Amino acid sequence: MAQSSKLVEEMVAQFLSRLSSKALMRFKCIRHCDGIICLSTFLCDDRDIALCNPSIKEFNHLPKSCIHLPPQDEDDYVHECNVGFGYDSKAKVYKVVRIVDFSSSHPPRVEVYTLGADCWRENKAFVLGTISSPRSLHMHFKGIYYWSGFSYITRELQYVLFAFDMSDELFYLIYPPEVAFGIYLNLAMWKESLLLITHREEAPKCFDLWLNEDSDFLKGSWTKYFTIKPIEAYIPLVFWKSNEILMVNVDRRIVSYNLDTQMLKCLPIHGAEDPLCIYAINYVNSIISVKRNNKLECVETYI
Structure with missing residues (x-):
């Protein structure tokens, strides 16, 4: 277990060393599924997400986003990106999902990366709300990735859990118990x-x-x-x-x-020392490669 912990630390250090000072300030979180670690920041560029497998010492930055992002002007820019990582048991592949959230009236846009591919592809699934996901409320479990956020499916904003099914690539809303509101x-x-x-x-x-x-x-x-x-x-x-x-x-x-x-x-x-920056995962060893090896046609999509 100590050896795995050391290897994870080395992979995180390698990821951070490749980021700009701006990206380092926005380093966000670590996700884990079956021995594969997904690292990300709030950014939405071609260097903001990486997959690594400490067991076999593999590290790979994911390819450039397929979504052509607008310039950062006063009316329309990218607010942040939320990332999920998990396993599609039907297709038997690992996937990364990224939700690009705009500060303007544009709805969020979604893209999916399949492990082993050479590009992202845009997904037309609707995100009926805004993901606002602290560290404690995002996780992968049995083929579904969860974030917290606020839904505007009704006139009033409601606190919900967003669930992305890695197999059908659709979003679902889960309502927490009523007593959970405000705590x-x-x-x-x-x-x-x-x-x-x-x-x-x-x-x-x-x-x-x-x-x-x-x-x-x-x-x-x-x-x-x-x-x-x-x-x-x-x-x-x-x-x-x-x-x-x-x-x-x-x-x-x-x-x-x-x-x-x-x-x-x-x-x-x-x-x-800083409890808000602590992550804990039940790590398992894996021999799955995180390298890109399938040459798929990549198509940029525009807002």
């Missing part, structure tokens, strides 16, 4: 189920665990499963054992909370 949310995977963790800002915190019991996870069928009693924890990270979740405590140390014993255990893990 902090985290998504997690737990025992092959999608889990929503809710908590308020004040400390010590109570954390409510909500299970999505729908078979395809695309409906807001949330049931409160468990409540973590008030503890001196700050941010939930990831379940690393069947009954234990990694968290950052108020002292900015990594701790593990056991659901059975309801006890916190401090772990000898350093680097949580």
